[in-house]
Amino acid sequence: MTAPQTAAKPERSLPQARDYYPIFRAISTRWSDNDVYGHINNVIYYSWFDTAVNAYLIEQGALDIHAGQTIGLVVETHCNYFASLAFPQQVDAGIRVAHIGSSSVRYEVGLFAQGEDQPAAAGHFVHVYVDRVTRRPVPLPAALRASLQPLQSKELGHVEEIDS
DSSP, rough: OOOOOOOOOOOOOOOOGGGOOOOEEEEEEGGGOOOOOOSSSSSHHHHHHHHHHHHHHHTTTSSSTTSEEEEEEEEEEEEEEEEEEOTTTTTEEEEEEEEOOOSEEEEEEEEEETTTOOOOOEEEEEEEEEEEEOBBBOOOHHHHHHGGGGGBOOTTTTTTEOOO
């Protein structure tokens, strides 16, 4: 009789310092972001990921949330928490691109207390870009691809191309 197999414990990601992220956005915490434990509730971190990336894309002219033919749908998310944040702290969201596919992008985001070198949280999400009406994947528009260039990894010097 063999012993039952146990699932391997997933490795916890190590935090990346501030210089890992080429672009930052400032985020103000709100009173309502705190939960009953006195720190920012975990669901707020995902909202900040989405806000940081989409605000950047809108500012770059790569995303028109009201009338654009192409929109990004989140198909995967992940977050590791390393330290607490709480209102009224200011947060710096570092953004980088890890992978670009034919119709998808993997964004990585680090959330830092203002002035700190190590993140309080870090994670990623994947956007699949689709036609607004059909919701079917489409190739990344040229304006989007161009806006992603400044978000490329400083460490690698390029973005790995993957099919999606």
